[in-house]
Amino acid sequence: MPSILSISALSKHYKSGLKALDEVDLSIERGEIFALLGPNGAGKTTLISIVCGTVSMTSGTITVDGHDIAKDFRAARQRIGLVPQEIAVDIFETVWNTVSFSRGLFGRAPNPAYIEQLLRDLSLWEKRASRIIELSGGMKRRVMIAKALSHEPDLLFLDEPTAGVDVNLRRDMWALVRKLRDKGVTIVLTTHYIEEAEEMADRVGVIDGGKILLVEEKAALMRKLGKRRLTLALQEPMVTLPNELADWSLSLERGGCYLVYSFDAEVKDTGMPSLLHRLGELGIDFKDLDTSRSSLEDIFVGLVERAA
Numbered sequence: 001m002p003s004i005l006s007i008s009a010l011s012k013h014y015k016s017g018l019k020a021l022d023e024v025d026l027s028i029e030r031g032e033i034f035a036l037l038g039p040n041g042a043g044k045t046t047l048i049s050i051v052c053g054t055v056s057m058t059s060g061t062i063t064v065d066g067h068d069i070a071k072d073f074r075a076a077r078q079r080i081g082l083v084p085q086e087i088a089v090d091i092f093e094t095v096w097n098t099v100s101f102s103r104g105l106f107g108r109a110p111n112p113a114y115i116e117q118l119l120r121d122l123s124l125w126e127k128r129a130s131r132i133i134e135l136s137g138g139m140k141r142r143v144m145i146a147k148a149l150s151h152e153p154d155l156l157f158l159d160e161p162t163a164g165v166d167v168n169l170r171r172d173m174w175a176l177v178r179k180l181r182d183k184g185v186t187i188v189l190t191t192h193y194i195e196e197a198e199e200m201a202d203r204v205g206v207i208d209g210g211k212i213l214l215v216e217e218k219a220a221l222m223r224k225l226g227k228r229r230l231t232l233a234l235q236e237p238m239v240t241l242p243n244e245l246a247d248w249s250l251s252l253e254r255g256g257c258y259l260v261y262s263f264d265a266e267v268k269d270t271g272m273p274s275l276l277h278r279l280g281e282l283g284i285d286f287k288d289l290d291t292s293r294s295s296l297e298d299i300f301v302g303l304v305e306r307a308a
């Protein structure tokens with residue numbers, strides 16, 4: 001079966017001369033949650049807008065469920081749901097009408113039972129007769145999702161789904177996205193919250209300056225680039241590292257009060273026991289120790305810095 005979304009050699013040069021996308025290749029597989037990460041201005045929204053037909057491409061090819069967006073736009077677009085960053089609905093319209101009308105715009109026959117189930121799944125059923133203006137911010141966001149799903153798309157784009165929402169709502173959104181995936185919807189989300197990608201994504205893509213820097217399964221990425229850190233709070237601050245410790249990758253932090261050892265998270269012989277033994281021999285005492293694993297955020301920042 002072909003990928004649900006296949007992008008090849010996609011470039012976008014805005015009239016200003018800015019190259020927002022530069023020969024981007026990307027395939028999204030059916031049923032996955034894919035997180036597209038990138039700093040401000042990386043090209044994420046441009047990419048989504050081109051796939052959804054609101055921005056024209058300069059060159060490249062895009063197919064959605066096998067339909068080329070240049071040749072067969074309607075069929076391609078019908079398979080896509082888009083939840084944009086901004087809440088864009090008629091605020092004086094009711095929840096029910098907003099979601100039902102949107103289905104009609106995609107040429108789908110009315111299906112009140114489907115819309116009812118959708119509103120129930122999104123905890124909006126009780127609010128179906130309310131006007132959008134009467135809803136809380138979190139409910140408005142859920143209406144945007146219901147609207148995007150009204151025509152039963154296979155591929156859902158969520159552009160910054162949790163920007164500016166509180167922690168509880170963010171967790172609700174994550175649960176909702178997982179539920180949608182379990183129902184067979186493929187999800188592409190853009191986010192600045194690396195925690196969000198770490199929590200939800202099956203695969204992660206990193207984009208910067210209009211170029212895809214990396215696409216990788218999240219777990220493999222964390223394994224490959226992840227480091228562990230052993231932090232020792234020293235009894236006595238150290239000014240420099242003694243030569244006797246040159247075999248370990250060590251650094252001093254916070255005015256020499258902490259000794260930090262970074263090591264590969266995956267290797268069998270971490271070098272940690274021998275380091276602790278050596279410290280004992282050298283009479284270097286510590287009052288506390290802590291180990292941690294590098295986060296997707298550390299990996300992301302490292303990648304973008306290297307590219308810059």
Ligand SMILES: Nc1ncnc2c1ncn2[C@@H]1O[C@H](COP(=O)(O)OP(=O)(O)OP(=O)(O)O)[C@@H](O)[C@H]1O
Binds near residue numbers: 046
């Ligand atoms: N209509 C436009 N005309 C000219 N340049 C544009 C236009 N829209 C976007 N750009 C530029 O294209 C680049 C990519 O913008 P885009 O909105 O795709 O980035 P993004 O990754 O979505 O950023 P953010 O995370 O801030 O939303 C930016 O430099 C932006 O200023």
